[in-house]
Amino acid sequence: MYRYDEFDTRIVKERVEQFRGQVARRLSGELKEDEFKPLRLQNGVYLQLHAYMLRIAIPYGQLSPRQMRALAEIARKYDRGYGHFTTRQNIQFNWVALKDIPDVLADLAEVEMHAIQTSGNCIRNVTSDHYAGATKDEVMDPRPWCEIIRQWSTFHPEFAFLPRKFKIAVTAAEHDRAAIKVHDIGLNMRRKDGEVGFEVHVGGGQGRTPHIAAKVSDFVPEGELLDYLEAIMRVYNRFGRRDNKYKARIKILVSETGEEEFRKLVEDEFAAQRDAEKIALPPEEIERIHAYFEPPELAAKPASSDSFEKAKTADAAFARWTRVNLHPHKVEGYTTVTVSLKPMGVAAGDATDDQMDVMADLAEAYGHDDIRVSHAQNVVLPHVALDDVYELYRKLDAAGLATPNEGLISDMIVCPGLDYCNLANARSIPVGMAIQEAFSDPDDQADIGKFHINISGCINACGHHHVGHVGILGVDRKGEEYYQITLGGRADEKAAIGQMAGPGLKADDVPVALKRLVDRYRELRTSKEETFIETFEREGMQPFKDAIYADA
Template identity: 55%
Template sequence: MYVYDPVDQQLVEQRVAQFADQTRRFLDGQLTEDEFRVLRLQNGLYIQRHAPMLRVAIPYGILASRQLRTLAHIARKWDHGYGHFSTRQNIQFNWPKLENVPDILAELATVQMHAIQTSGNCIRNTTTDHFAGVAPDELVDPLVWCEIIRQWSTLHPEFAFLPRKFKIAVSGAVQDRAAVGVHDIGLQAVERDGKLGFRVWVGGGLGRTPIVGKLINPFVEWQDLLTYLQAALRVYNLHGRRDNKYKARIKILVKDLTPEVYAQQVDEQWQLIKGGPDTITQEFVDTIKARFIWPQYDAAAEQDADNTAELAAADRRFARWLRTNVHPHKVPGYAAVTVSLKATGVPPGDVTADQMDAVADLADGYGFGELRVSHEQNLILADVRRARLHELWTALEALNLATPNVGLLTNIIACPGGDFCALANAVSIPVAEAIQRQFDNLDYLFEIGELDLNISGCINSCGHHHVGHIGILGVDKAGEEWYQVTIGGRQNGAAKPLPDIESTRGGGAAIGRIIGPSFARDQVAGVVDRLIRTYLGLRDSEEERFIDVVDRVGIDPFKQDVYSDPAFAKPTQLAEPAHA
């Protein structure tokens, strides 16, 4: 867990004071809405359908228990008693009053938190693998590198007003779990001749034009990482569109220039600054490492008296939870545990203030007071002694936070949708609940096996529907809600090493393909069920996943089965987007 130094704290406190004055001036009529908009966005404040929405930064998804308790306090005092964890590893409050936001930011500053650069056309929160630092397959712990990027990018004057928002992801493991292929810049740690470096993918992203990033440099030595990032951003800043926000993302520029030309221009800029002041030294890396509080593992944990296997044999519910929600750890005797925020009937990613307090207590009691937020909108207890897993499961069961569905169909990723977001064309949360109820039988869920299902309420793809094995997109037709369905997407590759170094497919990511015309809201859960039944009839074995079958047979058998079903035979015809 990174601990602020005096400069960090001073920066955050000064930002709070600035925004408090800006908000006062707006409420007093001294600033217009247009003047205030850019100021509030720089502090993570949006205007949603019913109320302002405040997005709080959780840098690279790491939370201390004391910070989670503060979030719970904010939810009770200034919101409606809950928070929503997003796919960007941040938390959002959907109901604060504008006049209270400066007080919320001041409260956050007391526990080294803020909302800086959670919005606006700047470098947003750098994200990483939610198992960072504990994953057995890591080449390097990416947390330090994320913090280096955070410090470099925060309030960077050259990149404060980019053509559009900009997102960076870092993976330190052999298997990408940070979705590097669908970020503006994706970094994958790699070793060459005994040296550490990073593969660099550029131009990935979802939204209106989903594109998988292109490999523009197979190996940038760690010392040169910041200068290379600066060169890549400088080319974007120079040539990115500012006259059309729909064509302003870096993915459009890379596509228009071609990846080869973009890489060439980056190299030209890089030669001007390589070896300059932003070159990373070992001394600086060591300084950043020293600002972290690292877990002090007990070497005796491997010898703990552990009756987990016997308890699992006696209790099927516990056995299921072990199978889906407990993950390998690099230290013998420990495990990482996913706290599922996907119980049926609960909006994906939502957690109450009482649950936050309880999970903070569990983080203290079963770990080192540290939690992670995952891209899948769940929480992670990263350092649990294996001998205490049954004890922890019992506590989570009492909190309705032990649903054994991580990696399964009902572990749905969803944006807040039309219930909250002013940009949404359709609701997401009721559709997610309908699907959860359709597949609420755990026996059937485990028979289906690994499957990612993502839902977005509009083309901005905050629910990352493009990379779901099954993706659902809310669209508008004559003021009515309809839903497009895609299959075959993925945010990363299979659980195996990345392709050879010349591969340009970022981390194995792929964009799903639309199966056909859209469906009414009350049809969506049935359509998913039809897709699942088709998959079960086509798979060669219980080990063959849904995504593997789609890769093997294509989308046509699924499309034929859905549209030949009388329940879905005459869906409303909608124009398909250009990427279809």
């Protein structure tokens, strides 16, 4: 993974001390809250319902054990003993006192972390495939280019005050696990005639007006990528709405301008760049960054493991976990492990300080010091030998981290909702827990198969409900919470926005309605291998709508 150089270190530490002075002025009353707000947002600090919330950047979702232990210590020392991993591959602390935040940022700086540009109208944390560098289906590892984009975008003077927040995702895999088509810019790495480049998508997003991104270029050579991104950003800065925050995202600009006209604006801007404006990345700098992402030296091993197979035979719970929480590795004899943060009765994405320490220890012992945060609010150990998986599992199980549900119906994306967020209209966490309870039988979950439920507590869609196979949106209706159901969304290479099924349901009715929905799916699927989303796309909305509202 990337390591800070002396310039990174100095910039981050100077920023900490700058913010320390700003916090002192706020606490003394010299700065009012409306004056302090733009300063705190530039440092990842939000004012939530009950306290300030600190959002910490985890670029492209990658952590070292040392960094994970630092997060555990922050949870233990400054928060209430846990942190919340997010769909942006970040972590949030919900109960840090404002007076302590400069000290937290100083502690983070010691392990090469910060909270810069995790909020505000700027380019946010660059995200990627959580299996990057380990999966069989990628063209190449996308993380070096994520890092190059991160360095280009951090403190970029033209893009510090955009019309609205801006998000970039990069993948290099055949199967899109980075949700690039619902990002402001989504990049898919390609090879063409031996050259590496990027397919570029622009204008995706969720929120009030969800959009699937438009493809603006089939192939931008890697040497021209930053110039092309600058062209996109300049078009957005020139023509993006600043008079209405609900229409300020680039998705609205692309939609209202039209794909062809927007593409022409970008191409014209790109062609107009003068030589002095071009970003000529020195080849040695590109090589330097790529070197940080060299794969670990994995000892040669047989494709199968006798100890692994014997453990599956002897331990039924372990066998169940291996069927859903392991992903094929590109090197024989290894696998990629998903550590589910979705046990029964726990808010999705939450991990305790002790659990973070355990994950750090396991990454050191079995995972070549590599930890990833996934978009689905889980943690991934990308490089684990099959021989070590059973011992790893036993230690995860002892820490409450061995829930066998990756990609299944209880592995939900759930935003914090009205329990924490001052923007929310309804609670998300209790609804998610009730759904988990309704589908708590592991055999039942296994029979249902891949099934993505995403829950948001408001229209801002932090729970990505628009792209869940089943999306659930909390709304307020005259002081009472209701939940609207959407069906057919997906965030992969076949990205689609879910369709509204009908009127909102009361919270207690949601799990019952989903039970009927799942029963209807079982009746209609052509085999146990056919997933819910495949059945929905074949059958359409009506049979599932009938099931949801059968008792209405």
